[in-house]
Amino acid sequence: MSGTHAHTVAYVRETMLPEQDPPLTEAGAIKWMRENLFSGWLNNILTILSIFVIYSVLSHIVPWFYNSIWNAGSLSECREIRDATIGSDASSACFAVISDRWQQLLFGFYASEAYWRPVLALVLFLVAMGPILFESVPRKLLWYTAASPFILFWLLWGGSIWGPIAVAAGFAVGWGAFVGVSLFAGTLLAVIAAILVPILYWMFLAGPIAGGLHSIIPIGITFIESDDFGGFMLSFIIGISGIILSLPLGILLALGRQSDMFIINKVSVAFIEVIRGVPLIVWLFTASLLLNYFLPPGTNFDLMLRVIIMVTLFSAAYIAEVVRGGLAALPKGQYEAADALGLDYWKSMRLIVLPQALKISIPGIVNTFIGLFKDTTLVVFIGLLDPIGLSGAIRASTDWNGIYWELFVFIGLLFFVCCFSMGQYSIFLERKLRREHR
Amino acid sequence: MTTQSDPPKQAFRLSQLIYDTRYRSLTIQTVAMILLAVGLFWLVNNTVQNLQALGKDFNFGFLGERAGYDINQRLVEYSSNSTHGRAALVGILNTLLVAFLGCILATVLGIIAGVLRLSNNWLVAKLMAVYVEGFRNVPLLLWIIAIFAVMTESMPQPREFRGETPTASMMLNDSVAVTNRGVYVPRIAFTNSLTGNEAVASRDGLTPVASGGIDWLLILVVLGASLFGIRAVRRWASAQQEATGIRPVTWYMQLGLLVVPTGIVLLILGATVVNPYLKGFNFTDGIHLRNSLIALWLALSLYTGAFIAEIVRGGILAINKGQTEASYALGLRPGRTMNLVILPQALRVIIPPLISQYLNLTKNSSLAIAVGYMDVRSTLGGITINQTGRELEGMLLLGGFYLVLSLAISTVMNIYNSSVKLKER
Numbered sequence: 030m031s032g033t034h035a036h037t038v039a040y041v042r043e044t045m046l047p048e049q050d051p052p053l054t055e056a057g058a059i060k061w062m063r064e065n066l067f068s069g070w071l072n073n074i075l076t077i078l079s080i081f082v083i084y085s086v087l088s089h090i091v092p093w094f095y096n097s098i099w100n101a102g103s104l105s106e107c108r109e110i111r112d113a114t115i116g117s118d119a120s121s122a123c124f125a126v127i128s129d130r131w132q133q134l135l136f137g138f139y140a141s142e143a144y145w146r147p148v149l150a151l152v153l154f155l156v157a158m159g160p161i162l163f164e165s166v167p168r169k170l171l172w173y174t175a176a177s178p179f180i181l182f183w184l185l186w187g188g189s190i191w192g193p194i195a196v197a198a199g200f201a202v203g204w205g206a207f208v209g210v211s212l213f214a215g216t217l218l219a220v221i222a223a224i225l226v227p228i229l230y231w232m233f234l235a236g237p238i239a240g241g242l243h244s245i246i247p248i249g250i251t252f253i254e255s256d257d258f259g260g261f262m263l264s265f266i267i268g269i270s271g272i273i274l275s276l277p278l279g280i281l282l283a284l285g286r287q288s289d290m291f292i293i294n295k296v297s298v299a300f301i302e303v304i305r306g307v308p309l310i311v312w313l314f315t316a317s318l319l320l321n322y323f324l325p326p327g328t329n330f331d332l333m334l335r336v337i338i339m340v341t342l343f344s345a346a347y348i349a350e351v352v353r354g355g356l357a358a359l360p361k362g363q364y365e366a367a368d369a370l371g372l373d374y375w376k377s378m379r380l381i382v383l384p385q386a387l388k389i390s391i392p393g394i395v396n397t398f399i400g401l402f403k404d405t406t407l408v409v410f411i412g413l414l415d416p417i418g419l420s421g422a423i424r425a426s427t428d429w430n431g432i433y434w435e436l437f438v439f440i441g442l443l444f445f446v447c448c449f450s451m452g453q454y455s456i457f458l459e460r461k462l463r464r465e466h467r
Numbered sequence: 468m469t470t471q472s473d474p475p476k477q478a479f480r481l482s483q484l485i486y487d488t489r490y491r492s493l494t495i496q497t498v499a500m501i502l503l504a505v506g507l508f509w510l511v512n513n514t515v516q517n518l519q520a521l522g523k524d525f526n527f528g529f530l531g532e533r534a535g536y537d538i539n540q541r542l543v544e545y546s547s548n549s550t551h552g553r554a555a556l557v558g559i560l561n562t563l564l565v566a567f568l569g570c571i572l573a574t575v576l577g578i579i580a581g582v583l584r585l586s587n588n589w590l591v592a593k594l595m596a597v598y599v600e601g602f603r604n605v606p607l608l609l610w611i612i613a614i615f616a617v618m619t620e621s622m623p624q625p626r627e628f629r630g631e632t633p634t635a636s637m638m639l640n641d642s643v644a645v646t647n648r649g650v651y652v653p654r655i656a657f658t659n660s661l662t663g664n665e666a667v668a669s670r671d672g673l674t675p676v677a678s679g680g681i682d683w684l685l686i687l688v689v690l691g692a693s694l695f696g697i698r699a700v701r702r703w704a705s706a707q708q709e710a711t712g713i714r715p716v717t718w719y720m721q722l723g724l725l726v727v728p729t730g731i732v733l734l735i736l737g738a739t740v741v742n743p744y745l746k747g748f749n750f751t752d753g754i755h756l757r758n759s760l761i762a763l764w765l766a767l768s769l770y771t772g773a774f775i776a777e778i779v780r781g782g783i784l785a786i787n788k789g790q791t792e793a794s795y796a797l798g799l800r801p802g803r804t805m806n807l808v809i810l811p812q813a814l815r816v817i818i819p820p821l822i823s824q825y826l827n828l829t830k831n832s833s834l835a836i837a838v839g840y841m842d843v844r845s846t847l848g849g850i851t852i853n854q855t856g857r858e859l860e861g862m863l864l865l866g867g868f869y870l871v872l873s874l875a876i877s878t879v880m881n882i883y884n885s886s887v888k889l890k891e892r
Contacts, residue, residue, distance in 0.1 A: 064587075065587065065588065065589035065590075066588060066589060066590055068587065068588075072586075072587070072588045075583075075586070075588050075590075075591045076588060076590050076591070079588075079590045079591050079594050080590070082594065083590075083594070217485055289492070290492050290495060290496050290499075291496065292496040292499055292500055292503075293495070293496060293499055296499070296503060302870075302873075302874065303870060305873065306869055306870035306872075306873035306874060307830075307866045307869045307870055307873075308830040308831065308833040308844075308869060309830075310833045310834065310836070310844065311833065311844065311848065311862065311865055311866055311869060314848065314862065315862055315866075318852075318858045318862065319858055319859060319862055321517065322513070322514045322517045322518070322858075322859055323510045323513055323514055324513055325513055325516075326513070326516055326517055326520055399603075399604070403604075403605070403606040403607065404606070406606040406608045406609065407608065407834070409608075410836055410837075417606075417608055417609060417612065433613075433616045433620065434613075434616075437609060437612070437613050437616075440609060441605045441609055441613075444604065444605050444606055444609070445601070445604045445605050448603070448604035448605070449600065449604045452603075452604070
């Protein structure tokens with residue numbers, strides 16, 4: 030066609046060339062490597078260094094894992110098997126300690142015929158968390174979520190079923206008091222009644238009612254002492270209770286710190302700073318050594334419960350600071366708009382301020398939760414048998430004397446999986462709640 | 468025309484205390500105050516009763532009594548005849564020592580890892596991601612115990628350094644020995660010490676600072692004066708630049724000021740490096756860094772370094788790319804762009820969380836209990852409490868120490884924060 034052009038010149042091509050493949054160095058894996066690994070002298074050095082690091086780590090770990098022995102009764106037996114099959118100078122992991130003692134690492138000294146209880150509790154807990162974590166789960170399940178603390182408590186500790194039911198009934202009593210009083214008196218009195226009546230009920234009535242019902246219809250499972258709890262079960266119970274209890278407390282503290290009321294403000298500030306200023310381990314020692322001084326003479330309550338209370342207070346102070354950051358980051362117009370709509374303090378907080386502030390603080394809150402879960406390992410110092418404490422106990426037995434890495438790898442891996450998935454969930458939540466810059 | 472009139476005056480009614488927003492906050496605060504006072508009174512009353520029942524009193528006199536226990540790691544003179552107060556001081560210094568060392572190493576590690584995680588080298592970025600996630604998601608306690616186990620189980624015993632064919636050897640030109648009892652590094656001794664004799668380090672512990680105290684003080688003073696001189700030179704250079712537009716070349720002056728005076732002092736004092744050597748069954752001389760210190764230091768630094776890496780990464784990512792482009796457009800070279808434009812802004816994002824990480828590191832150093840490092844929790848909050856039975860007083864002092872430390876650090880943070888904060892409106 031272009032041949033018809035008048036000023037066509039011989040050296041100008043008239044048709045398009047067919048597309049060529051890119052040169053070998055600019056395509057596929059080679060191109061990727063040139064861009065990502067060897068793009069300059071500094072990168073070359075870094076790449077070679079990293080390859081060296083990876084090699085030197087893997088050259089130790091891979092044979093160790095590859096040669097691992099899973100069936101043996103003791104460390105010496107493990108070594109005999111290794112000498113017989115691989116050779117005495119080979120490095121080999123003795124994961125037999127895990128297959129021998131995994132129950133202890135997971136459940137501590139919990140009665141072995143009752144292992145189904147914590148397992149079932151974990152499943153029930155995950156189901157209960159469903160409607161909170163994911164929107165697609167039917168909302169009706171929230172009723173089950175509200176009931177689950179009592180179910181889980183009963184499953185884990187056992188005893189008569191009437192105890193948890195009688196305690197749970199306290200909330201119904203409170204609701205009844207609220208409705209009943211608000212019929213003939215103001216809302217304020219009703220709220221006071223809704224707080225006071227259940228407390229009186231729990232203090233004086235719940236025990237006898239549960240006992241009476243139990244003597245009529247004895248339904249229950251074996252009671253298991255807190256002392257028998259241990260391993261990851263203990264970490265989970267302390268961590269999860271702390272997480273669930275500390276969030277509302279932390280939000281209240283943050284609101285207190287933002288408050289205009291002088292006394293409320295100063296009390297919140299003092300509480301937060303004192304708790305945050307002292308390491309958790311000192312608080313745990315306080316719980317185990319000093320709490321008896323502060324309580325009426327003769328009171329003595331469960332060490333595990335004390336730890337849960339301490340851990341809750343501790344992480345509540347941290348969450349308060351995170352939430353305060355969220356509250357401060359919210360534009361002032363949001364507060365003013367809520368006031369302009371005529372909402373009272375709690376309504377404006379509940380409907381306008383907190384949903385936005387909490388959204389901003391999600392990463393910080395989840396980081397606090399991860400920190401709390403990791404900190405549950407500190408309970409080993411006041412005599413509770415968490416996984417690290419149990420690893421020491423296992424090492425102290427004659428069978429497994431001198432075994433370190435297998436236990437550390439197992440414990441570290443379980444913690445890693447839990448904490449990493451919490452972090453990933455927070456990233457997922459952040460993406461889902463992101464409203465701007467789509 | 469509108470006439471304004473005051474709202475009708477009404478007599479004060481009791482219900483206004485609850486329903487009138489002018490008075491409600493007062494009501495709430497009064498109620499809170501009363502509840503708080505009752506609660507506090509209840510706690511104090513319980514404590515008094517419990518103390519009476521146990522036949523104990525509340526006084527801090529035990530701090531002046533003889534401690535009667537040894538501390539193997541100490542920065543100041545201490546023996547079992549010293550007082551509990553002295554033991555607490557040794558513990559405090561040990562806590563501060565590991566916190567100080569940890570903050571330095573954690574910062575270095577964190578900056579390297581944070582920058583490398585942003586590198587366009589895929590392998591390095593992934594490696595750093597593994598480091599950060601690995602340390603962030605596993606309890607610190609596990610890392611401390613694991614590193615301590617490496618130090619005590621996998622390192623050679625001192626006797627393996629001996630004999631014709633030793634199975635282990637010292638590193639760095641026979642100056643550093645890594646054994647399962649700790650790491651031995653060279654110390655600096657002064658042959659013409661101001662104290663009149665050669666500074667002698669005691670056999671264990673980190674004590675050469677105490678032995679040649681005055682000499683080190685002199686060196687520090689000279690070094691401080693040099694730094695002051697360097698600042699003066701810089702100020703002079705800036706003034707020259709303001710006046711003439713040309714910045715005089717001063718790097719050789721600065722370097723000279725830094726090196727020469729200190730070097731002269733070291734020469735006069737006759738500073739020599741003393742290497743540790745094998746004597747009997749163990750190494751002697753040099754500085755003995757115990758396993759407990761090393762394990763705690765490394766674990767704290769690696770753990771906190773992972774958090775600092777994320778902070779540094781976030782800080783760098785937070786700076787808009789337009790800032791770099793704008794400063795290039797102004798004609799600034801890359802180095803000055805970094806120094807004058809990027810870093811000041813990135814530091815504003817990085818420093819506050821960085822200092823709170825330092826705070827965390829200091830508080831986490833109380834995990835020393837896992838490896839038997841004698842920090843303040845182990846001396847004052849551990850052995851002293853066990854020996855004297857003064858839980859209440861001991862824990863109170865311990866908590867007070869950490870609280871004061873935290874408040875001091877966060878005060879510094881707040882001052883810094885307000886000085887670098889964006890000045891708006």
